[in-house]
Amino acid sequence: MVRRTRLDASDCPVARSVDAIGDWWSLLIVRDAFDGSRRFGEFQRGLGVAKNILTTRLRSLVAGGVLEVVPASDGSAYHEYVLTPKGRDLFPVVVALRQWGEAHFFAPGEPRSELVDREHGRPLSPLEIRSAEGVPLGAEDTVVRKVS
Amino acid sequence: MVRRTRLDASDCPVARSVDAIGDWWSLLIVRDAFDGSRRFGEFQRGLGVAKNILTTRLRSLVAGGVLEVVPASDGSAYHEYVLTPKGRDLFPVVVALRQWGEAHFFAPGEPRSELVDREHGRPLSPLEIRSAEGVPLGAEDTVVRKVS
DNA sequence: CCTTACTGGTTGCAAGATGCTACCAGCCTC
DNA sequence: GAGGCTGGTAGCATCTTGCAACCAGTAAGG
Numbered sequence: 316m317v318r319r320t321r322l323d324a325s326d327c328p329v330a331r332s333v334d335a336i337g338d339w340w341s342l343l344i345v346r347d348a349f350d351g352s353r354r355f356g357e358f359q360r361g362l363g364v365a366k367n368i369l370t371t372r373l374r375s376l377v378a379g380g381v382l383e384v385v386p387a388s389d390g391s392a393y394h395e396y397v398l399t400p401k402g403r404d405l406f407p408v409v410v411a412l413r414q415w416g417e418a419h420f421f422a423p424g425e426p427r428s429e430l431v432d433r434e435h436g437r438p439l440s441p442l443e444i445r446s447a448e449g450v451p452l453g454a455e456d457t458v459v460r461k462v463s
Numbered sequence: 464m465v466r467r468t469r470l471d472a473s474d475c476p477v478a479r480s481v482d483a484i485g486d487w488w489s490l491l492i493v494r495d496a497f498d499g500s501r502r503f504g505e506f507q508r509g510l511g512v513a514k515n516i517l518t519t520r521l522r523s524l525v526a527g528g529v530l531e532v533v534p535a536s537d538g539s540a541y542h543e544y545v546l547t548p549k550g551r552d553l554f555p556v557v558v559a560l561r562q563w564g565e566a567h568f569f570a571p572g573e574p575r576s577e578l579v580d581r582e583h584g585r586p587l588s589p590l591e592i593r594s595a596e597g598v599p600l601g602a603e604d605t606v607v608r609k610v611s
Numbered sequence: 612c613c614t615t616a617c618t619g620g621t622t623g624c625a626a627g628a629t630g631c632t633a634c635c636a637g638c639c640t641c
Numbered sequence: 642g643a644g645g646c647t648g649g650t651a652g653c654a655t656c657t658t659g660c661a662a663c664c665a666g667t668a669a670g671g
Contacts, residue, residue, distance in 0.1 A: 320487075320511070320512070320658085320659080322491075323568075326574050326575050326576050327494070327561075327564075327575070327576045328560070328561045328562075328563075328564025328565040328568060328569065328575060328576070329490070329491065329494050329557060329560050329561045329564060330491060330494075330564075331564045331568040331569075332560040332561070332563050332564035332568070333487070333490055333491060333560065335564075335568070337485070337486075337487055337490065338487070338628095339468075339481070339485055339486070339629090342477070342481055342485065343470075343477065343478060343481060346475070346477050346478075349602050350607050354647085354648090355647070355648050355649075356646085356647060356648075359648090363468070364468070364630090365629075365630050365631065365632095366648075366649065366650090367629090367630080367631090367649085367650070367651085368628090368629065368630070369648095369649095370648085370649065370650085371628095371629095380567075391638075391639080391647090392637080392638060392639090393638080393647065393648075394648095401567050403602055404563055404566060404567065405563060406592060406601070406602040407555075407559040407562070407563070407590040407592060408556065408559040408560055408563055409477060410559075410592055411555040411556040411558075411559045411590075412476070412477050412480040412481065412556055413475075413476045413477045413480070414476075414555070415476075415480050415552055415553060415555070415556055416475075416476025416477060416478075416479045416480035416483075417476040418552060419528075419549050419552065420471075420476060420479040420480070420483070421476065421479075426474050426609070426610065426611040427474050427475070427476060427609075427610055428474050428475045428476070428607050428608065428609055428610070429607065429608050429609075429610045430605050430606070430607055430608075431605065431606060431607075431608050432594040432595065432596075432598075432600060432604065432605060433603075433604050433605055433606045434594075434604065435594065435595070435596070436608070437594065437595040438595060439592060439593065439594060439595065439600065439605065440593045440594065440595050440597065442555040442559075442590055442591075442592070443590075443591075444554065444555060444558055444587060444590070445587065445588045446580040446582075446583065446585065446587060446588065447580065447583070447585040447586060447587065447588050448583070449588065450580075452580060452587065453554070454497050454551055454554040455581075456580065456581050456582065457578050457579065457580060457581055457587065458578075458579060458581045459498050459576050459577065459578055459579075460576065460577050460578075460579050460584070461574070461575075461576055461577075462574065462575055462576070462577045463574040468629090468630080486657095487658085502618085502619090503618070503619050503620075504617085504618060504619075507619090512659090513658080513659050513660065513661090514619075514620065514621090515620085515621070515622085515658090515659080515660090516657090516658065516659070517619095517620095518619085518620065518621080519657095539618095539667075539668075540666080540667060540668090541618065541619075541667080542619095
């Protein structure tokens with residue numbers, strides 16, 4: 316058995332998250348879902364992914380509780396894929412990745428897509444890590460602890 | 464050419480980030496680096512990954528500017544892998560994934576690792592998405608815009 | 612020194628994942 | 642009811658992943 320390693324039983328939440336959405340396309344599907352895509356064809360055109368790959372990814376996201384299948388909103392006989400509450404909770408992950416990409420992979424003035432406040436049309440403020448008391452923290456101010 | 468699709472030229476920052484660290488092991492290596500791992504063997508034992516896989520992942524993270532190779536801190540002839548500033552900027556991504564995993568993949572009381580404030584030993588507060596004005600936003604309050 | 616263990620890999624092979632191109636069965640539209 | 646959309650499957654080639662074996666340079670003990 317040489318299958319891809321499973322980490323869904325790891326005691327680290329990061330590992331379980333990566334196990335659920337850590338493959339290549341899943342997060343981009345979620346990104347497009349946040350951006351309004353609902354139909355198979357929308358995801359396929361938006362991502363440029365092969366249809367068989369998209370099929371397996373959508374199925375695994377549905378199985379993982381990130382997306383759910385609902386009847387089409389336009390009354391046709393087809394169905395649509397929408398984010399569950401669990402899927403919508405991925406918003407900070409997508410925003411964090413977006414901000415990291417913006418900061419490190421684009422030359423100034425290079426064309427890009429940008430996530431903005433719908434009301435004012437301005438970019439979001441950078442994510443901040445804060446303690447329970449609300450004090451901003453850096454990575455060096457934190458430590459991983461085992462809990463049982 | 465059937466190689467894995469490259470997204471490093473996409474105009475979406477999320478896609479470029481995923482292209483850089485979106486494979487299975489890279490983010491876990493970064494997580495362990497935040498947790499203090501520096502040596503090849505530490506990563507290997509911490510992750511349980513095959514050595515050839517770890518070799519390629521470390522190389523691509525170094526090539527991508529996330530890790531850098533430095534002489535061993537204990538004076539031996541070996542070298543170590545440490546996060547660059549770009550790599551440390553991934554902290555919000557790791558924290559976001561961790562919080563999502565904690566919220567959705569653990570039964571109450573199930574053993575887990577936890578990220579806490581070093582000073583007080585308490586879990587961090589949940590990440591919040593905020594507008595430029597500091598107003599908390601949900602996914603539905605944002606929209607993606609093309610910039611050129 | 613000399614031997615032995617550790618560190619940090621490389622190599623070869625088996626099997627799974629990815630991707631492309633057909634192909635196809637329901638819909639829906641005219 | 643003909644033709645085009647929608648949402649897939651199937652087959653095949655190639656790439657990636659993973660295990661195990663092997664190996665050179667370094668450190669440590671005697």
